[in-house]
Every structure is written in structure tokens, then in C-alpha cells.
Amino acid sequence: MGRHTPQLDRISAPADMKSLSDAELRILADELRDEVIHSVANTGGHLGSSLGVVELTVALHAVFDTPRDKLIWDVGHQCYPHKVLTGRRAQMHTLRQEGGISGFTKRSESPFDPFGAAHSSTSISAALGFSVARDMGQATGDAVAVIGDGSISAGMAYEALNNAGAQGRRMFVILNDNEMSIAPPVGAMSHYMTSLAGSAQPEAAREPGPARDHARRARELVTGAVNDQSTLFENLGFEYIGPIDGHDMDQLLSVLRAARVRSNGPVLIHCCTVKGKGFGPAEEAADRYHGVSSFDPKTGTQAKKRPNAPSYTKIFGEALADEATRDPKLVAITAAMPSGTGLDIFASHHPSRMYDVGIAEQHGVTFAAGLAAGGLKPFCAIYSTFLQRGYDQIVHDVALQNLPVRFAIDRAGLVGADGATHAGAFDIGYLTALPNMVVMAASDEAELVHMVATAAAYDDGPIAFRYPRGEGTGVTIPERGRPLEIGKGLIVRQGFDVAILSFGAHLSESQRAADIIEAQGMTVTVADARFAKPLDTQLIAKLARKHRVLITVEQGAQGGFGAMVLHHLANEGWLDGDLAVRTMTLPDRFIDQGAPDAMYADAGLTAQDIAAIALQAAKVHQVQA
Ligand SMILES: Cc1ncc(C[n+]2csc(CCOP(=O)(O)OP(=O)(O)O)c2C)c(N)n1
Ligand SMILES: CC(=O)[C@@H](O)[C@H](O)COP(=O)(O)O
Numbered sequence: 001m002g003r004h005t006p007q008l009d010r011i012s013a014p015a016d017m018k019s020l021s022d023a024e025l026r027i028l029a030d031e032l033r034d035e036v037i038h039s040v041a042n043t044g045g046h047l048g049s050s051l052g053v054v055e056l057t058v059a060l061h062a063v064f065d066t067p068r069d070k071l072i073w074d075v076g077h078q079c080y081p082h083k084v085l086t087g088r089r090a091q092m093h094t095l096r097q098e099g100g101i102s103g104f105t106k107r108s109e110s111p112f113d114p115f116g117a118a119h120s121s122t123s124i125s126a127a128l129g130f131s132v133a134r135d136m137g138q139a140t141g142d143a144v145a146v147i148g149d150g151s152i153s154a155g156m157a158y159e160a161l162n163n164a165g166a167q168g169r170r171m172f173v174i175l176n177d178n179e180m181s182i183a184p185p186v187g188a189m190s191h192y193m194t195s196l197a198g199s200a201q202p203e204a205a206r207e208p209g210p211a212r213d214h215a216r217r218a219r220e221l222v223t224g225a226v227n228d229q230s231t232l233f234e235n236l237g238f239e240y241i242g243p244i245d246g247h248d249m250d251q252l253l254s255v256l257r258a259a260r261v262r263s264n265g266p267v268l269i270h271c272c273t274v275k276g277k278g279f280g281p282a283e284e285a286a287d288r289y290h291g292v293s294s295f296d297p298k299t300g301t302q303a304k305k306r307p308n309a310p311s312y313t314k315i316f317g318e319a320l321a322d323e324a325t326r327d328p329k330l331v332a333i334t335a336a337m338p339s340g341t342g343l344d345i346f347a348s349h350h351p352s353r354m355y356d357v358g359i360a361e362q363h364g365v366t367f368a369a370g371l372a373a374g375g376l377k378p379f380c381a382i383y384s385t386f387l388q389r390g391y392d393q394i395v396h397d398v399a400l401q402n403l404p405v406r407f408a409i410d411r412a413g414l415v416g417a418d419g420a421t422h423a424g425a426f427d428i429g430y431l432t433a434l435p436n437m438v439v440m441a442a443s444d445e446a447e448l449v450h451m452v453a454t455a456a457a458y459d460d461g462p463i464a465f466r467y468p469r470g471e472g473t474g475v476t477i478p479e480r481g482r483p484l485e486i487g488k489g490l491i492v493r494q495g496f497d498v499a500i501l502s503f504g505a506h507l508s509e510s511q512r513a514a515d516i517i518e519a520q521g522m523t524v525t526v527a528d529a530r531f532a533k534p535l536d537t538q539l540i541a542k543l544a545r546k547h548r549v550l551i552t553v554e555q556g557a558q559g560g561f562g563a564m565v566l567h568h569l570a571n572e573g574w575l576d577g578d579l580a581v582r583t584m585t586l587p588d589r590f591i592d593q594g595a596p597d598a599m600y601a602d603a604g605l606t607a608q609d610i611a612a613i614a615l616q617a618a619k620v621h622q623v624q625a
């Protein structure tokens with residue numbers, strides 16, 4: 001990129017950092033920050049979080065002996081400085097792209113990524129695992145978990161702290177406290193951490209007086225001075241060090257070096273940082289440039305391409321707000337993702353009825369169950385992949401008790417740059433398996449509006465509707481949603497030879513497949529199933545009776561909609577004759593990041609793929625054009 005980075009140019013691996021003086025490490029951090037800004041300016045990605053840990057990343061790799069010591073990044077979205085220092089500087093231009101490096105840590109990508117991430121709050125558990133392995137003689141060094149103030153709001157982090165504190169093994173937890181999640185943090189823990197950090201926030205930490213005392217005290221603590229008050233973490237068996245300024249290289253190096261030499265049990269080092277540090281547009285942005293598209297590194301202006309149609313997320317937020325205007329019982333729950341789910345739109349209309357529970361999907365689901373049991377109409381808006389975190393709560397607290405919780409499942413199907421960890425692949429299967437559950441999928445954004453209305457009107461038990469990430473199809477949005485008849489699909493194209501039964505947003509691809517098939521002289525019926533549970537058994541019977549080939553299509557893994565249709569066809573005897581059935585799903589493997597269309601091509605779910613499968617089945621069954 002033509003920028004002058006003499007220190008960074010010397011680093012091809014962290015071992016090269018051992019010879020640098022502390023002053024040179026400070027320069028290295030400045031060069032590293034500049035490198036990350038200019039790299040992400042081209043690729044887009046999680047800029048703010050990465051800029052917040054530049055000094056911390058340099059100090060950790062300078063003090064610890066990675067990769068023997070295991071550095072585990074929670075979520076891993078902040079790992080770009082780590083990737084630059086660990087031999088992937090030359091690949092950063094491929095970040096989050098097909099065939100490129102992941103936007104998160106990934107074991108298969110580097111020995112410096114000892115544990116994959118992307119879903120939050122796993123790092124302390126993993127670090128404890130590595131610590132036990134070390135103590136049982138495995139060839140591994142220290143374990144260091146770096147977890148943010150948002151991620152430590154998840155229950156799983158406390159399960160890990162609870163266990164690690166009791167086991168008492170040597171391990172390090174770095175609490176990266178930048179007072180931000182994706183949105184401003186919520187919860188009592190956030191307030192507690194702010195009280196602990198006190199005036200040691202980075203801006204203040206440079207000032208003489210109490211902040212400097214905090215930093216001095218942090219160093220004294222590491223050298224054995226007794227703390228005058230115990231923190232939650234100490235009461236859980238951790239040595240608490242801090243708060244320290246996570247951008248002050250001297251503090252970081254001295255505290256980490258002392259902790260590494262002196263500690264023989266679990267240690268938590270509380271680092272105060274700034275999300276977006278060192279890049280004005282990020283520091284000043286409300287979201288601290290948490291997730292950005294490519295941008296001008298001089299001005300921070302992002303290259304936002306004009307959408308062809310409003311996003312499903314926006315349509316959802318507006319439709320739910322509209323329903324809530326007419327229904328005072330309607331409330332909405334997000335797990336730390338108000339903007340990602342569109343509940344920020346809902347909250348702009350109904351601020352008192354939107355609950356952000358933090359990164360706490362398990363709690364969010366059962367909280368919604370309590371709201372429903374209390375007589376309200378909760379809409380739990382959680383991405384498909386993150387809803388996996390609350391599955392037992394869906395089974396045990398919602399479905400088993402048949403409580404009318406509504407699940408708005410965004411990011412259903414393949415999501416693009418976030419890759420395999422964020423794919424919304426499994427919700428159809430994991431929800432249709434549950435008694436009492438109603439499962440819908442929107443084939444376009446108009447259908448989504450009707451499904452919001454359907455869910456708002458449905459009080460007989462739990463109901464879920466899924467929809468994909470990104471722009472809608474551009475269809476006209478109805479003024480107001482109308483409740484759909486539960487368990488009823490519809491035929492959108494009438495033919496006689498081949499039937500395609502589509503569930504969800506792949507209906508448009510199914511229509512294109514029908515065009516390809518009809519060019520071969522056959523006629524195709526296309527139906528929008530709308531429901532995976534309860535199935536429209538009358539529609540399925542009509543398709544099975546009148547066609548020799550039946551194809552099911554879904555943006556989901558095996559064991560979902562197609563499986564439900566197969567169960568029905570088999571049990572009703574439709575498979576005893578000469579009906580050819582093919583189920584088109586995501587393949588039984590994880591699909592790495594790329595453009596969604598390319599990912600669906602990799603998955604074998606394009607219109608061409610659907611047509612080829614149908615034509616092959618027709619040929620086998622001598623269906624003549
Ligand atoms: C289980 C789970 N839920 C939600 C998310 C979405 N998510 C990614 S990063 C993030 C905020 C993390 O905040 P923090 O840990 O403080 O890191 P920071 O971005 O501030 O560095 C959220 C909610 C996730 N990755 N995993
Ligand atoms: C790191 C993380 O998990 C979130 O930032 C996620 O990347 C958001 O996904 P969307 O961009 O689809 O909202």
C-alpha cells in the first residue's frame with residue numbers, strides 16, 4: 001500500500017517481536033493500526049473492535065509465547081491485528097471473501113488461532129480446556145482468553161468463570177472493556193464494570209490523580225499489594241488486576257509481564273479500551289464502525305451501495321411496529337442486536353416495549369416465555385444462527401408449555417461474508433422437530449409482512465417465521481399485513497409434468513428453474529409452501545397426484561422442510577408408486593464465506609441445479625415432454 005511501516009515490515013511472526021524494545025513495540029502498534037485501517041478500507045469488516053485491541057494484541061504477542069501459549073479471541077471479530085502479526089498480513093486483502101481468510105479466528109487457518117470463534121462468550125471455556133490439557137501433560141503453554149464487555153454478558157461466560165475459579169488453574173482472562181457491544185451495552189454487569197473501571201477509562205488514565213492511581217494500583221496488585229475491596233471476579237476465585245488503560249503500552253507490558261511471571265492461578269486483567277481507537281470517524285460513530293463496508297481511509301466515508309429494495313430486516317421492523325400500534329400487548333426482545341434485527345425501528349415507535357437482554361439468547365427466549373405466560377405477545381427477534389444458543393429454552397420453556405412466543409428469525413439461509421459460523425442453516429430442522437411449533441418462511445418481503453400479522457394474530461402456541469439477510473425482491477409491500485391461514489400454501493404457477501414445492505426465499509430461484517425446465521418442453525407447477533409445520537397436506541396430495549416428479553427446495557440443511565414432506569409422503573403411501581421425489585437442501589458440510597449467490601452455487605442450489613435434478617428425475621421416470 002506504499003505506506004512506511006518499518007517495524008511492521010520486520011514482523012512475519014510474533015517471535016520477531018521478542019527483539020523489539022518497548023519503544024519499538026509502541027511504534028509497531030501505530031503502524032499496525034494504520035495497516036488495519038487501510039486494509040479494512042478496501043475489504044470492509046469489523047473495524048471498530050479490531051482498532052480497539054491494537055496495543056493489546058502487540059503486548060500479548062510480545063509477552064506471551066504464541067502459538068505455544070494459546071491466545072483465544074472471544075467472538076474473534078477483533079482479530080485483524082492478530083492476523084496481521086501472525087503471518088497473514090499478505091492475505092488481509094482477501095478478508096471475508098470467497099477463498100480468502102475468515103473474518104474470525106479459525107483453527108484451520110493458522111496455528112496462532114488455537115480456537116475458532118464468531119459466536120460470542122466461548123473463550124473462557126476454551127481457555128480452561130487448554131489449561132487442563134497443559135496440566136495433564138499436553139504440549140501447550142498458557143491460555144489467554146480475550147473477552148469483551150459485551151460478550152461477558154452471556155451466561156456461558158459465567159459458567160466458565162465459575163468453573164475456572166473453582167479449579168484454580170493458572171490461566172489469563174483479559175476483559176476488553178470498551179463500553180460497547182454492537183450497540184451500547186446493557187445490563188447490570190455493564191454498570192458494574194464501569195464502576196470498576198471508574199476513572200481509568202483510557203482518556204482519563206493519562207491524567208494524573210485517581211486514574212493514574214488506578215494504573216499504579218494495578219501494577220502493585222500484580223506485585224502482591226493487597227486490594228482494599230474484592231471484586232466479583234475475586235469472589236469467584238480470580239485474581240483481579242486493573243483497571244488498566246488498554247492503549248497504554250507501558251501499562252500493558254508491565255502488567256502482562258508481571259502477571260505471567262507471578263501468577264499461579266486464574267487471573268482476570270481488566271483493560272479499558274476505546275472501540276474504533278485511533279480512527280476519528282470510527283471513534284465518533286454511534287456504532288464505532290462495528291461492521292463497515294469499504295470506506296475512504298481519509299474521511300471514513302463508507303461506500304454504501306444503493307439498495308435495489310428495502311431489506312427484509314427493515315420491512316420486519318416496520319411491520320412489527322405497525323402491528324404493535326394496534327396491539328398494546330405486543331413486545332419485542334433482542335439479544336444485543338437491535339439494529340441487526342430491525343428492532344431499533346420498532347423501538348423508535350415503541351421505546352418502552354423493546355427489550356435488549358444483552359448477548360443472552362437463552363435468557364431472551366425464556367424471558368419471552370415468561371412474557372407470554374404473563375399474557376403479553378412477545379416477538380423474540382434473533383438471527384437463526386444465534387437462536388441455536390437458546391434451543392433448550394425453545395424446547396423446554398416454550399414448546400413443551402405451548403406458550404405463544406413468536407420467533408422472528410432473520411439471517412435464515414446463507415449469509416455471505418460472515419461465513420459458516422453465521423449460516424442460518426439449521427432452524428427449519430430444529431424447529432419442525434418440536435410439537436406445538438408452527439414454522440413459516442417468507443418467500444418475499446410482502447409475505448414477510450403477512451407473516452408478522454399472522455404471528456401477531458396467532459395465540460395458540462409458539463410460531464416462527466424465517467427470512468434471509470439483505471435486500472428484498474422489490475415486490476410491492478402491502479399497506480397492512482393480513483393473517484395467513486395456518487398450514488396453507490399456494491400454487492404460484494400451474495403445470496403438469498414437474499412440481500417444485502419451495503419453502504422460503506428460494507421461490508424466485510425455483511421459478512427460474514421452472515423456466516429452464518419448460519424450455520425443455522415440459523410444464524412445471526411451482527408452489528410456495530409457506531409452512532413447514534403444519535404442512536399443507538392437501539397441497540402436497542394435489543402435487544403428488546398430478547405430477548410424476550416432485551422437488552422440494554429450501555435454504556436450509558438436510559432434516560428440514562424436505563424431510564417433513566418426505567415423512568408425510570412416505571407415511572401416506574405416496575412413495576409406494578412411481579412418484580419421483582428429490583429434496584434440495586444445503587449440503588451436509590459447512591460452507592465458507594463468499595457472496596451469497598456464489599455460496600448457493602457451491603451448495604448446489606441454483607436454478608440450474610434445481611432444473612438439472614428435476615430433468616434427471618423426469619428422465620429416469622420416463623416423463624415425456
Ligand atoms: C452468541 C452470539 N450472539 C450475538 C453475537 C453478535 N455479536 C457479535 S460481536 C457482538 C458484540 C460484542 O461486544 P464485545 O464483546 O464487547 O466486543 P467489542 O465489539 O466491543 O470489541 C455481538 C452481539 C455473537 N457473535 N454471538
Ligand atoms: C460479529 C458478529 O457476529 C456480528 O457483527 C455479525 O457479523 C452481524 O451480522 P450482520 O452483518 O448480518 O448483521
Ligand SMILES: [Mg+2]
Pocket residue numbers: 148149150151176177178179180181
Ligand atoms: Mg465491547
